[in-house]
Amino acid sequence: MAMNDEIEKSHAAGLPIFVPFYYGWFIVALSFLANLTAAGIRSAPSVLIHPLEAEFGWSRTAIASAASLNLLLLGLFAPIGGWLIDRVGARRVILGCLTTIAVGLVGTIFVQELWQLIVLWGIVLGIATGVTPALGASIASRWFVSRRGLAIGIMTNANAAGQVVYLPLLMAIVVGSGWRSALMAMAAASALLIPFIWLWMRDNPADVGLEPYRSSYESGSTRGRSFARGEIRPISMSALSEVFGTSTFWILSGCFFICGVTANGLIGTHLIPHAIERGIPQLTAATAVGIMGGASFIGTTFSGWLVDRIDPRKVNRFIRLRRHVRARLVRFRAGDDNDHRAQLRIGTGR
Numbered sequence: 408m409a410m411n412d413e414i415e416k417s418h419a420a421g422l423p424i425f426v427p428f429y430y431g432w433f434i435v436a437l438s439f440l441a442n443l444t445a446a447g448i449r450s451a452p453s454v455l456i457h458p459l460e461a462e463f464g465w466s467r468t469a470i471a472s473a474a475s476l477n478l479l480l481l482g483l484f485a486p487i488g489g490w491l492i493d494r495v496g497a498r499r500v501i502l503g504c505l506t507t508i509a510v511g512l513v514g515t516i517f518v519q520e521l522w523q524l525i526v527l528w529g530i531v532l533g534i535a536t537g538v539t540p541a542l543g544a545s546i547a548s549r550w551f552v553s554r555r556g557l558a559i560g561i562m563t564n565a566n567a568a569g570q571v572v573y574l575p576l577l578m579a580i581v582v583g584s585g586w587r588s589a590l591m592a593m594a595a596a597s598a599l600l601i602p603f604i605w606l607w608m609r610d611n612p613a614d615v616g617l618e619p620y621r622s623s624y625e626s627g628s629t630r631g632r633s634f635a636r637g638e639i640r641p642i643s644m645s646a647l648s649e650v651f652g653t654s655t656f657w658i659l660s661g662c663f664f665i666c667g668v669t670a671n672g673l674i675g676t677h678l679i680p681h682a683i684e685r686g687i688p689q690l691t692a693a694t695a696v697g698i699m700g701g702a703s704f705i706g707t708t709f710s711g712w713l714v715d716r717i718d719p720r721k722v723n724r725f726i727r728l729r730r731h732v733r734a735r736l737v738r739f740r741a742g743d744d745n746d747h748r749a750q751l752r753i754g755t756g757r
């Protein structure tokens with residue numbers, strides 16, 4: 408009887424598909440899968456460097472330039488992605504990104520010159536994957552008042568989960584069938600998501616007759632102030648200038664810049680090729696970096712849970728301290744040039 412009531416309520420609310428829980432969590436899952444695909448694209452150069460070197464004779468610096476341009480555009484287009492989501496909605500942005508990703512990956516299969524790789528992987532895929540990071544905060548702000556930190560943490564986890572899912576799988580395909588088959592598999596995964604986003608993704612709770620999620624203990628007076636936390640207005644230029652003038656913005660920007668340089672630029676791109684050259688099997692190296700993503704998955708979800716309960720500044724300080732200690736351990740063990748597996752274990756947090 409209770410299940411029948413839930414079905415009737417879901418039909419009354421105009422949900423495109425019935426789910427036995429708040430529909431916003433289903434939106435989070437769809438956004439997670441879209442971010443997962445984009446994160447897998449960004450992590451793929453680490454398994455493609457060796458095959459591209461062997462087939463085309465390009466230097467590692469030249470190949471890494473395409474990956475670097477991809478990451479640069481990630482940083483440049485993330486604010487543009489937030490601007491687009493505010494104006495056309497997350498659904499259209501995700502559909503455009505997935506379509507562009509699929510087309511860009513298919514085009515990359517046919518590259519013969521370095522400039523083609525730079526244009527397709529660096530620019531086309533860089534822009535397509537660069538507008539996705541804003542999805543987490545935007546969707547969480549629209550669909551959640553309570554549990555917003557957890558929702559953001561889950562969607563942010565897609566970056567780590569992309570390593571866990573894609574790196575070992577892509578390396579297995581590269582070893583078994585070649586790098587072109589790996590790119591085709593990623594293109595197919597992107598295309599497969601498009602109909603699901605088209606059918607079931609919605610931009611706002613009001614589109615399906617719902618309100619932003621609130622915990623049961625919140626008072627009715629809080630509901631009257633839903634705009635403060637539950638709704639989003641386009642950000643004005645005056646608001647942006649005010650944000651740029653705060654020290655908090657620049658401190659957080661510096662923290663994320665350091666994280667991006669070390670995690671994505673150095674480890675994410677070059678650790679697997681370096682490990683292979685040191686005699687570590689290809690699948691083992693890819694799995695090790697995947698484990699790092701798995702550890703990040705757990706830590707990010709836990710951090711999202713924490714910031715719903717503890718001052719975010721304290722959580723941030725603890726995370727930065729832990730990263731510093733781990734980096735010092737890697738540097739300490741790096742003196743033993745033969746203990747590569749120990750370095751991988753420390754670097755991945757095992």
